[in-house]
Each structure stands twice: as C-alpha cells, then as structure tokens.
Amino acid sequence: MSSIRTSSADILYGLVIAAVAMAFFVHTFSDQYEFNPLIESVSTVLFPRIILGGIFVCALGLIVKGYRNKSEDSRLQAVNYPKVVLVLVAAAATAAGLWFIGYFYVMPIGVFATGWALGYPNKLILAATAISATIIVWAALGYFAAVTFPTEFRLG
Amino acid sequence: MWEHVLPALASSLSISIILTILIGTIAGIIVGALPGLGTVLGLVMAIPFTIPMDSSMAIALLLSIYVSSIYGGSIAAILINVPGTPQSAASVFDGYPMAQRGDGALALGYATIASFIGGVFSLVVLVFAAPVLARVSLEFGPIETFALLLFALMTVAWVSGEELLKGIIAALIGIFLAMIGTDDMSGYSRFDFGNLFLSAGLTIIPLLIGFFAISEILFQAGTLKDVGAPSVKGGGFKVAPWKEWRKRIGVLLRSCTIGSFIGVLPGTGATAAVFVSYADAKRRAPNPEDFGKGEPSGLIASESANNSVSGGAMVPMLSLGIPGDGSTAVMMGALTLHAVIPGVRLFKDQPDLVTLIFVLLAIANVFMLVIGALGANAFSRMLKLPITLLMPLVLLMSLVGTFAIRANPIDLIVALVFGVIGFLARLNRFPPAPIIIGFVLGKQLEFTFRQGLVFTDGNVLEFFESPIAAVLFLLTGLIILNLLGLGKLIRRIAKK
Structure with missing residues (x-):
C-alpha cells in the first residue's frame, strides 16, 4: 500500500481545486450570462463569482501551506489504489448493468463481484448473500414499498 | 402547540x-452498531425509500434511525473495542474494559x-427552545438571515x-454545487454546459449517497487490512441496581446538559459533546483514576451526551432551517423532498407537524430503549459480520436507492462521480459535513x-448597519x- 506526504497532497489538491475554480470563474464571463438589467437587478453570476473566487484563494492558501510544511514527514493514510480501482470498476459496471440489463440479472453479480474485489474469502456464502439480498431487498422495497426498480432490458 | 399534542x-x-x-429503530441500531456504516450513512440509504411514503411515515422512519443509530454505536464500542x-x-474507554472483565451485559x-x-x-430542550428561537428569527430580514447562514457555515467548517x-x-x-442548474431568481441556467439533466440541478440524494456510501465502500477497499470477522466480547442486557444509578445522577444530568447545549451550536455535533462530557465527568469524579478502566460513569457520560445531541441539533434545524450537524443536514434534505421546509415558517404554518415531530421523537426514544434491551x-x-460482506450490501442499497x-441513470453517474470525489476528499482529510451543509444552505x-x-x-456596506448582522x-x-493565524498573533500581543 502506498501513501504520499500530506504536504505534497495539499499542493496537488490545491492546484487541481484552483484550476477547476479558475475554469468555472472564466466561464462566468461567457455570453450566456450577459447581465440584462431589464430582467435581473443583481447579476445571476455575481454570487457564483464570489464563491469561486473564495475557492481559488483558499486553494492558493492550501498550496502555500503545502510548501511551508514540505519538511514535515506526515503522510496520508496508506491506500491500496489497485483495489480501490477494482471495486470502483465493479460498482460502475453494476450501475451500468442495472440500467441496461436490469436489477435481477445484474445485482447478484454486482454484489458478488464487489465482495470478491474487497477480499471476502468464502465465495459460497458471498454468492448466497448476493442472491438472497437481491430478492429480499426487491421484496421489501420494490413489492411492499412500491419503490421503483430498474428491471427493464435496454440493450439492443 | 400544546393543542396539537x-x-x-x-x-x-x-x-x-x-x-x-x-x-x-432496528435498522438504526444495526447501522450504528456496525463499524463503517453510521448515522449519516443509515439516513442516506433510508431517504430514497421514504419517497413513496407520506410525510409522517417518512419523518418517523428518519427520526427512529437517527436516534437509535447514535445509541447503536455503543454496542460495537463496548463489545469489540x-x-x-x-x-x-x-464509550470505548470504559465500555470495553467492562466487557473484558465479564460485565458486557x-x-x-x-x-x-x-x-x-x-x-x-x-427532547424537552427541543420542545421549549425551538419555538422561542423560531419567534426570535421572525425579526430577521434577508440581511440578518444571510449573516446567520454565513456564520453557521463558517462554524461548521471550523469544527x-x-x-x-x-x-x-x-x-x-x-455552496457552488447548489448553484448548478436553473437560477430560481432569474431563470437562467448556470454551469450546465448545454446538458439537460444538469440544467435541472443536482439533487441531494445522489450527492449524499456518493459522498457517504460509495466513498465509504472505496475507502474500505483501499484501507482494509483485516478481512476476517471481529472478536466479540460478551453481549446481553443487564440493569445495574438503583443505588449504582443514584451515585451517578449528577454525571447523567450534566452530560445531558452538555450534549443538548453543544448540539444546538451549528457544526459541533455529538463527537465534540461526548469528549467534553467525558472530560467533565472525569474531572469531577471522586475516583478519576478509575476512568478508562471500566468506570460506569465514563460510559454514562459518553452515551447520555451523544444522544442528548439529537434533540439539540434539531433546534436550529427546525427553527432556523440551519442543520446542526451532518445528520441533521441529511434529514433536512429528506424533509424538503416531502415539502417540509424547516425554518421559521414551519412553526407558523404547520404547528401540527412540529408537534408531530416532537411526539415521534419521544416514541422513537422509547422504542430505542425497549428494542435495545430486548x-x-x-x-x-451481528457484530461478527465482516465488513467485506457488508460493503457489497451497502452498494446494493445505494444503487437501488439512487435509482x-x-x-x-444520470443520478447513478452523479452518485459514482461524487463517490470518487468523496473518497479523494476523505483521503486528504477534507470534512464531508461542510460540503453537504453548504449544498443544503447554498441556494x-x-x-x-x-x-x-x-x-x-x-x-x-449597508449590510453592517443591522446590529444583529x-x-x-x-x-x-x-x-x-x-x-x-492572526488569532494566535493577537493572543501573543495581548499577553505581552
């Protein structure tokens, strides 16, 4: 598992947040937000500009803080990034499958795949849990509570 | 109000x-007891399922989960440290040592x-304080309200x-996320980049599910070391004799007062209350050296304080529309889905609903006691369930709930995207509560x-002419x- 220094993380996060905030800030000067005093008494982008400006300034502060703390050795929590990506892919595939294939086919596979990706050792119990949870949740919520479930097949 | 009781x-x-x-209550105790889930996640997962319910049932479900999940956390604290x-x-400090010596029940x-x-x-604090605060806030105009919301947000960010x-x-x-979509005042669509779904704005449920549920799954995936079931020390329920309780009435009442007061302050929440209350109980105890070794007063201080935050945190939520912590922010989002808008107008226009909330909170507390005991x-x-089996079930509930x-399907994408953002934010210790409260209060x-x-x-500059503002x-x-850092500088100058 790898971890990066907190100071480096602060600089990186600060740069990304500042860049995104600046991009949105520049966007507020585009034609679609042209101020029309006949329709509005206060510009619709005044408040967003204040907020985005605040985010930008604070992000710069985060970068400065990162540089000032460069000598410190504190680190972020160690994370197994490949495992995170694996679980994310399983979750995303389950979500996509939910929409295109339907709840009953995809959810048992998705729950099983996520549990397997997380490292649950007993595949038989995992499979049984996946199937029974799919049925129980549908029965309790879809049938009795009338919650909308994605059950249609949308591929092709 | 009393005529509606x-x-x-x-x-x-x-x-x-x-x-x-x-x-x-059962669901709340379960999500509270299982480490990695918690009050906010429990509420977030329950919200989508309240949509087909009427507002009374939805409020009953959310309040019972809220109250019982706070208590549920003590089960894991006592039995598995x-x-x-x-x-x-x-609760870990004294609860687990008690379980270790065989006094888990x-x-x-x-x-x-x-x-x-x-x-x-x-609840008593809530019943008396909330209407008073609501009446005071009737004097607030837009400038005072803006100042109050800004102060509340900064306090939340601070603590x-x-x-x-x-x-x-x-x-x-x-706050920025709340501005995506159609502006209610001008009708302009902002930051939608021509996307029809974004022009409708972000809805709170996928945001909450992403930030709390999906990010938790990713966080567990990345940091989990032990995939096995935890070792559970004992269980059961046993009531101590009255003379043991009589010795600790002072601790109980002081902790309840601390918890209720801290709960009223926006952003502070139960975690701050329990440590303040524990420290206070230890300081005043005739036997402070026993704290941390299984002294029941420590456990009482912690548990009474954390549950007494529940009513306190609802005071600013109901009377001013300002959530006291992350849990009440989630509840506020849920209430707005049912056209219940917390704030001063709630007391004026729907006093019967306010009274119903008080009554439901009382019943939820009784159920927590009975179900917790039985x-x-x-x-x-149930604590023996490993997290690697729970997290896939959280994913199931999250995706179904989002849909x-x-x-x-855009809501599913939003939930996943904010799941990743929430995970990255958590890694570098960005607190999630201010994001959610900022989103709830942004508009x-x-x-x-x-x-x-x-x-x-x-x-x-005329904003400053109002004394309250x-x-x-x-x-x-x-x-x-x-x-x-100017605070420290000023203190240093003052000391000189």
Missing part, C-alpha cells in the same frame, strides 16, 4: 407509524438507559475537521444575499482571522 399522539399510534418506527459511530468514540445496560435519558432530556482551511474549501464547494444479544451476534429517486444563502443587495441598492459578521470574521 393529542391529535399528534393519535396519528402516531397508528399501526403503520408504529411499524415504521420499529423498522427504523471499535466505536460503531464517531459519536461513540468515548451491564455495560450495555448502562449505555441503553443513559442513551434513552439523554434523548428524552434533549468539522482537523483543518479550518479545508473545512472552508469544503463549505464553498458545497435485542441486545441479537445485535451483539429510486427519479429512475434517471438560501445566495437568495438572501441577492435580496439584501436589492434592499440596499447594491451597497454591501454586524455581530454575526464580526464572529465570522474572527473565525477567518483564526484561519490566517
């Missing part, structure tokens, strides 16, 4: 409401009864995490700001000065 009681004692509270919720962090008895008393105490700067960034990002063994056994809002903050500008013909702006400024 009997009708509220009558509607609360219907089979459907009682059944809903029962289910909510891991707090089930952050609010139960201090006694510890659970102390925790259950203390939680119940804390909950009832804070929610380890670093004020990250808390402020989180709060500002939350189900102690079952909940203890249930409006059957829109109102902007609306009151723009209204204020209209009233003052665009002159921002000026004081709140000053307090906000002090928080920001603290951020710049």
